Amino acid sequence: MKIKYSILSGLIFAIIMFTYLAYTVKIDIAIIVSVFILVLSPILFYFKIFSKIDFSIKFQDIDKQLVIYHGMTNHFKDGIAVGGTLYLMSDRLIFQTNLINYIKRHEQIILLNQIEVVEFVKTMGLVSNGILIKNKNSQEEQFVVNKREVWKEHIEKYLVSDSRH
CATH class of the missing domain: 2.30.29.30 (Pleckstrin-homology domain (PH domain)/Phosphotyrosine-binding domain (PTB))
Structure with missing residues (x-):
C-alpha cells in the first residue's frame, strides 16, 4: 500500500510540475523535469512520508x-x-x-x-x-x-x- 501511494503521489506531482513548467517555461524543460520528478519523487515520498504512516490502524467503517x-x-x-x-x-x-x-x-x-x-x-x-x-x-x-x-x-x-x- 505504501508503494502504491508513493507512486501515485509521484505521478500527481510530476503532472502538476509538467503543467506548470509547460505554461511558464519551455515544453522541453517541462518534459525533462517531469520525468526526473516521476522517477525520484516516489522514492522520496516512500522514505520520507509513507514509511512513517501506520497503516495497521483500522478505522471503523462509516455507513x-x-x-x-x-x-x-x-x-x-x-x-x-x-x-x-x-x-x-x-x-x-x-x-x-x-x-x-x-x-x-x-x-x-x-x-x-x-x-x-x-x-x-x-x-x-x-x-x-x-x-x-x-x-x-x-x-x-x-x-x-x-x-x-x-x-x-x-x-x-x-x-x-x-x-x-
Missing part, C-alpha cells in the same frame, strides 16, 4: 446512510491540529484523520450521551472557527470546523433527543 452531518475538520491531538473528517451520527461523533496524515493518524469517537457541553472557542485565540466538546469525565476535545454554529446546533439537537430516551 454514509447513518451520517447526519459531516465536514472537513482539524482535531487537536497532543497540541497539533490534525486534518480529517468529523461525522455526526445519531449517537456519536467520529473523527477520522485523512488517509495520508502521517503526523498523528487516529480516530476519535465521542458518544453523545457522554457530552456535557459544546462551546465555541477561538483557534489560537484569534479565529472564531473552533468548537470545544467537554464530556462528563472532564475530558475535552477541540475541533476546527467550518460553520461551527451549524455543528453546535446539530450536536445539541441530538443531545436533547438522546436525553429524552
